[in-house]
Amino acid sequence: MLVPMAIFAQHRFPQPDFESGYVYPERHYFTPAEPFWSYADVAMLVLLMGFVAWAVIRRQVRWPVILVSVISVAYFGFMRAACVCSIGGVQNVALGLVSSSYTIPLFVLLMFTLPIIFTLFFGRVFCAGVCPFGALQELVNVRNYRLSKTVTSVLGVFPWVYLGLAVLFAVTNSRFIICKFDPFVGIFRLGGELPLLLFGVALLVLSIFVGRPFCRFICPYGAILSLFSRVSFMRVKITKKECINCQLCHNACPVDAIRPPYENKVKESRSAGVNRILRYIILLPLVTVAGAVIMYMLSDRLSKVNSDVRLYDMVVQNETRPMEVQPLELQTFYGHGKTVEELAAEVAEINKAFRIWSIVIGAFIGLVIALTLIGLSTKRTRRFYEIDDANCVSCGRCFGYCPQNQLNKK
């Protein structure tokens, strides 16, 4: 029933002895100038991030951000249109950290860590316009309709879930989902899968009216950068002078990262405060454990993303009831002569890895949800308009709106 395929080169016919003096043609294959382009990319990354940092922190001007956005869309976007980008690099780093067979190339490591290092020093200058995705959305954004706090809070959890799932599938060597569901690469490459292209275009149309939907509600790398941005050494300031609470910057911010002044009038009694903290202490581990349990229960279903697991399912199905027309995967599997037992052992390992990592990732997602809830319930008194360092993408729109900055110029 099953005919093993002829896979290896068959030397059925001897090499001919030519009498006419035939010489074999020489073939030279194009060697890619990858090292050069990798260095160019890294140099470009550092240069552009440095320029944005100088502009938004020292000079408080916006034009360099727009200039960098144009350069980034042209160079990183349309010209290079190539992997690896910093966002996808998350998966390479995750895989490289746990897998002994995959080593992260230095180039990918730099693409991943350089924006993080810059964020630690200057805030999210990478997001401002160096990232071609952010730049593209920044350039088309003309109008900002503010989303309600409920919407932003709920959608704001998604990048963390996405990050968790991406890491889960990367460490189990199953798939790079960030690359698979990349909405903008099709636009840069002028072609790609239609659903993703449509999604990318829809996101771009949306970002005309709502600031950076991809950065805020999808990008998993932005989630990582927001952590580092919280503790950055230097932060963006709307103005070097004193805030006059005019609210203009708040209305201008596309990512809702400027918090209005707030006076906490409710005086909380000591016992109420203790009670609140107690509730947090109970809620935090509870939601974390719940997340871990839910993901653990889903782990068997999640592991179906792995192609070996799917192949094993197919093999088992075929062994119990042989299919009439076998899919290519099965034909190849039987052609290669690997036994079902060997495959079963491999799949058992993969499933085990999925179970362990699902617990870790589930706990992580639960923790993020719990912390988001706690963050929503705490109130902090602010006297002036303040930048929310985690969400600020250093786009610099607020500078031009601040009347104090205008006075500065004269």
Place this chain on the structure above:
Amino acid sequence: MKANKKNKATPEQRREFLRTCGRVLAGGAVVSLFGFSFRDVAVWNTTSLWQIDPEKCTFCGRCETDCVLPTSAVKCMHAIKVCGFCDLCGGYYRANVKDLNTAAENLMCPTGAIERRFVEDPYFEYSINETLCNGCGKCAKGCNAFGNGSLYLQIKQELCKRCNECRIAQNCPSGAIRRVSPSEAYVLKGA
């Protein structure tokens, strides 16, 4: 009461202390990531390229359809040192053709990308026109089934976009596509 207040940190001081703790953590994370990654010297390989392992490839035809490019970056390559220069070439003619002439219905290649040149009796030299080749692998399959297996599929580096995750690799039934370092940009057969 007053002395108590003096010792107590203000909210600003407390926040600054937390930020410092966060900075130490964040810096430590970056440094340890670098340290951990450099334990392996392979980190110096600047990038990863994709290549098909000719030993594993089964010419299933997915290379033609599953590449992210409109026309696949996979092309047929010819290991001419392996070729038998046969007149009745399994990669050139379809199986069981009536007449051995170059009419399109007799030829294996759907795009007419295989060119052949008479060398001397009874030998013919075969070459691939890569602008026409779509990477379907029909010729390679025929050559492997009836000939020396000198025709094989390979990813052309000047066309490949080097996706972080190669889509053909994900869908390859035999797991034949792997990452290679730029120093060995091509995995060639019979070279």
